Amino acid sequence: MTPPYALVIFDFDGTLADSWRMMGRAMAEAADQFGYRRLEEVDVAALRGQDNRVVMAALGVKMWQLPRIVQHMRRVAMERADQIALFAGVDDLLRRLRGAGVRIAVVSSNGEAVIRQVLGPELSGLVDDFACGAALFGKASKFRRVVRRAGIDPARAVGVGDEGRDIEAASAAAIASVAVTWGYATRDLLASKSPTHIVDSVHELTTMLVGP
Incomplete structure (x- = not known):
């Protein structure tokens, strides 16, 4: 695939x-x-x-x-x-994305040092770009910057998040979005933001992004 x-x-x-x-x-x-x-x-x-x-x-x-x-x-x-622990299957997801040649970025209001510590050296090394310390009320500018630095057509980029603001930021940055239901927001609230995709498990997300 x-x-x-x-x-x-x-x-x-x-x-x-x-x-x-x-x-x-x-x-x-x-x-x-x-x-x-x-x-x-x-x-x-x-x-x-x-x-x-x-x-x-x-x-x-x-x-x-x-x-x-x-x-x-x-x-x-x-x-x-x-x-802080990673959700089950996240390590495999990141490895498979990298193995498939997909670029990986993390945009978060959390600090890069915290994220790197939780991911550990191996998984941190799979991430091409960290844009951390994002504003609590908007990530769109960070998304645009990451896409620009990657040299990727926005049509070939997707934002993945568990909150309505993640979906809104992806839309504002003119990229696709995946809403995940295992985090903060309810499925109904996420669906109301009209994400491109909505998934209920890390396994489902992995299959969508890199195949079974």
């Missing part, structure tokens, strides 16, 4: 790695420090997959506080990177 895309741009948290438990604990621990509501004080199920602005409003986070909170969370992620 000839891979349908020459460049695959992955989100990290909730797409390649299961970081929600660690980050959720860190958010709860920081609530008193920054003065926002604890997760147990809000309807987490109702917020699942909502736009970050909606989540911040529900938690009572002020926009002026956001840079300090983001900086704090990135520092905690670095300290606790050993608590």
Whole structure:
């Protein structure tokens, strides 16, 4: 099978790695420090997959506080990177993409050092481009930059993510999108963003990108 895309741009948290438990604990621990509501004080199920602005409003986070909170969370992620695990099958997916000659990129609001630590030396070496520290409210500019650096026709690139903002950013960058349902957002919310594809397992994603 000839891979349908020459460049695959992955989100990290909730797409390649299961970081929600660690980050959720860190958010709860920081609530008193920054003065926002604890997760147990809000309807987490109702917020699942909502736009970050909606989540911040529900938690009572002020926009002026956001840079300090983001900086704090990135520092905690670095300290606790050993608590973040890749989803089962991600290692095989990355190896098969590289074996098929597909370029791989990671665009994430998380830090590159954290991502490299979680991936480990071998898998990090399979990634052609890291565009990290992406804004919480938009990744489109990072997507465009990665596509440009790769020298790939945007029609041959695809963004893979678990949040509505990932799908919106791919659309804004004029590339295809794959919504994955094992991360943060619900399947219904992802479907409402009209992704090019929607998949329910890493195995299904692998089959779509490189064949069975």
